[in-house]
Amino acid sequence: MTTQTELPDLQERLLDVAGRKVFVAETGDGPAVLLLHGGGPGASGVSNYGRNIAELAKEYRVVVPDLPGYGRSSKGVDGADPFGHLAEGIRGLMDRLGLDKAHLVGNSYGGACALRLALDTPDRVDRMVLMGPGGIGTTRALPTPGLTSLLNYYSGDGPSRLKLEKFIRNHLVFNAAEVPDSVMDERYRASIDPEVVAAPPLRRPSGPNALRTLWKMDFTRDGRLARLPVPTLVLWGAADKVNRPSGGRMLAERMPNCDLYLVANTGHWVQWERAELFNRLCADFLAGRR
Numbered sequence: 001m002t003t004q005t006e007l008p009d010l011q012e013r014l015l016d017v018a019g020r021k022v023f024v025a026e027t028g029d030g031p032a033v034l035l036l037h038g039g040g041p042g043a044s045g046v047s048n049y050g051r052n053i054a055e056l057a058k059e060y061r062v063v064v065p066d067l068p069g070y071g072r073s074s075k076g077v078d079g080a081d082p083f084g085h086l087a088e089g090i091r092g093l094m095d096r097l098g099l100d101k102a103h104l105v106g107n108s109y110g111g112a113c114a115l116r117l118a119l120d121t122p123d124r125v126d127r128m129v130l131m132g133p134g135g136i137g138t139t140r141a142l143p144t145p146g147l148t149s150l151l152n153y154y155s156g157d158g159p160s161r162l163k164l165e166k167f168i169r170n171h172l173v174f175n176a177a178e179v180p181d182s183v184m185d186e187r188y189r190a191s192i193d194p195e196v197v198a199a200p201p202l203r204r205p206s207g208p209n210a211l212r213t214l215w216k217m218d219f220t221r222d223g224r225l226a227r228l229p230v231p232t233l234v235l236w237g238a239a240d241k242v243n244r245p246s247g248g249r250m251l252a253e254r255m256p257n258c259d260l261y262l263v264a265n266t267g268h269w270v271q272w273e274r275a276e277l278f279n280r281l282c283a284d285f286l287a288g289r290r
Contacts, residue, residue, distance in 0.1 A: 007046070007050060007053055007054060008027045008028070008053065008054050008057055009027060010025040010026065010027050010046065010053075010064075011025065011026050011027065012024070012025045013025075014072060015093065015096050015097075016096075017089060017092040017093050017095075017096050018088075018089075018092050020068065020073070020074040020089070021072075021073055021074045022065055022066070022068065022073045022074070022089060022092075022093050022096075023045075023065065023066040023071055023072035023073045024045075024063060024064065024065040024066075024093065024097075025045065025046050025063075025064045025065075026061065026062060026063045026064065027053065027057045027061075027062055028056070028057030028058070028059075028060055028061050028062045029060075029061055030059050030060045030061050031060055031061065031102075031103060031126070031286070032060070032061045032063055032097075032099050032102040032103065033056060033060045033061065033062050033063065033102065033103040033104075033105060033286060034063045034064075034065065034090065034093075034094070034102050034103070034104050034105065034114075035048075035049045035052070035053070035056075035062060035063070035064045035105050035106075035110075036065070036067060036090065036104065036105065036106040036107070036110030036111070036113050036114055037049065037064075037066075037067060037070070037107060037109075037110045038107045038108030038109050038110055038111075038268075038269070039067075039070075039108055039109025039110070039134070039150070039201065039202040040108070040150055040167065040168075040172065040187075040202075041150070041153045041154075041159065041164055041167070041187060041188075041190075041191035042164065042186070042187030042188060042189070042190035042191035043067075043070055043071075043109075043187070043190075044066050044070055044071035044072075044190065045064040045065050045066050045067070045070075045071060046064050047186065047187075048107065048269075048271075048272070049064055049271060050272075051271065051272055051275035051279075052271050052275060052278060052279055052282070055279040055283065056279065056282065056283060058283075059283060059287070060103070060283075060286065063097065063099075063102070065090065065093055067086055067089070067090070067109070067110060067113065067201070068085065068086055068089040068201070069196070069199070069201025069202075070196075070201055071190070073089075075193075075195040075196055075198075075199050075201070076199045076201070077199075077201040077202070079203065079205065079213070080209060080212075080213055081213065081216050082201075082202070082213075082217065083112045083113060083115075083116040083134075083135060083216070083217055084116055084120075084216070086109070086110075086112070086113035086116070087113050087114075087116040087117035087120060090113060090114075090117055091117055091120075091121060091124060094124065100124070101123070101124055101125065101126050102124070102125070102126060103125075103126050103127045103128065103129075103286045104117065104118065104125055104127075104128045104129070105128070105129045105130075105131075105271075105282060105286075106128075106129070106130055106131070106133060107130075107131040107132065107133075107268075107269065107270070107271060108131070108132055108133065108134055108242065108243065108268065109134050109202060110133075111130040111131060111132065111133025111134060112133050112134035112135040112217070112219075114128055114130060114133070115128070115130060115133055115135065115219055116135075116219075118228060118230045118232075119219075119222060119224045119225070119228060122228060122229055122230055125230045126230075126286075127230065127231045127232070127233075127285065127286050127288075128230050128231070128232045128233070129232070129233045129234075129235065129281075129282050129285060129286070130232060130233070130234050130235070130251070131234075131235045131236070131237075131269075131270045131271055131278075132235075132236050132237060132240050132242065132243045132245075132247075132268050132270065133234075133243065133247070133251075134217070134243060135217050135218060135219045136218075136219060136220060136243065136244075136247030136250055136251060144171075144241055144242055144243070144244060145171060145241060146167070146170075146171030146172065146240075146241035146242035146243075146268065147242050147243070149163075149166065149167045149170070149171050150167060150171075150202065150242065151202070151203060151204045153167065153191070153200075154197065154200040154203065158197070159188075159191050159192055159197065161184060161185075161188045164184060164187055164188050164191060165184050168183070168184065168187070170241075171241045171242060171267075171268070172241075172242065172267055172268050172269060173267040173268070173269055173272075173273055174237065174239045174265050174266050174267040174273060175265075175273070178273070205217075219251075220250055220254065225251075225254040225255055226254055226255070226256065227256070228255055228256070228257075229256070229257060230257065231257045231285075232251075232255055232257060232258045232259070233258075233259050233261065233281065233282075233285040234248045234251050234252065234258060234259065234260045234261070235261050235263060235270045235278065235281065236248035236260070236261075236262055236263065236270070237263050237266035237267045237268055237269070237270050237273070238262050238263060238264050238265070238266060239265060239266060239267050240266075240267055240268045241267060241268065242267075242268040243268065245262060248260045248262060259285070261281065263277065
């Protein structure tokens with residue numbers, strides 16, 4: 001999402017990571033924090049975290065990539081193991097930036113990426129903040145209306161501005177009036193990039209291995225959660241229509257070092273809808289302040 005606050009000067013680079021391009025913007029000094037965006041149509045790093053970068057950069061080195069498949073990064077995500085593919089790409093970016101360890105902040109698809117990276121290589125993650133992450137009980141019930149709308153964006157009659165606006169206003173945020181038309185225009189233009197249309201980065205698993213893929217995408221089936229040492233803060237909008245808020249309780253019950261904060265009158269985009277609260281909670285948690 002775009003922001004109504006002024007962004008600091010950002011250093012922008014397009015880096016080669018294992019033969020693929022990853023776009024990254026960064027600013028600030030201090031411990032490194034990677035902000036991993038969600039997977040909605042037209043998403044990108046800087047646009048999703050536009051209301052948070054400046055505040056976090058006051059005490060952190062803020063690194064904001066476009067996830068593989070999105071923005072200015074190389075397109076295409078491995079449909080057989082999408083969370084693993086994203087995690088591998090971000091871990092490769094950390095190697096490229098010389099970061100042995102970093103804080104991870106992830107929303108939705110980016111939250112799933114952060115959690116998978118932490119499960120696979122916990123020694124690479126200092127602290128973690130997850131906002132409505134994907135992959136929490138995804139095979140246990142029918143998809144939510146919001147997730148169904150997201151997954152159907154590129155199917156049927158294909159992408160359209162009307163479909164995008166309905167998804168954002170009806171499913172993504174609590175107060176639709178807060179989202180300006182300019183946001184819809186920006187997101188729609190990004191969503192119809194021919195390379196993205198040809199290989200949507202977030203789609204419903206299909207084919208003979210669909211069930212195996214769904215199991216890989218359900219973290220509540222992963223026994224490693226109960227042993228994950230990474231201190232984690234889960235922020236979940238109480239009115240989230242994309243990923244069920246009950247997922248927050250599931251994570252808090254399974255992870256040994258997990259705090260849960262349920263945010264009232266908030267949808268799927270906690271960091272955008274409740275930016276002031278998010279910025280304070282995130283900065284304090286990553287610094288170890290209570």
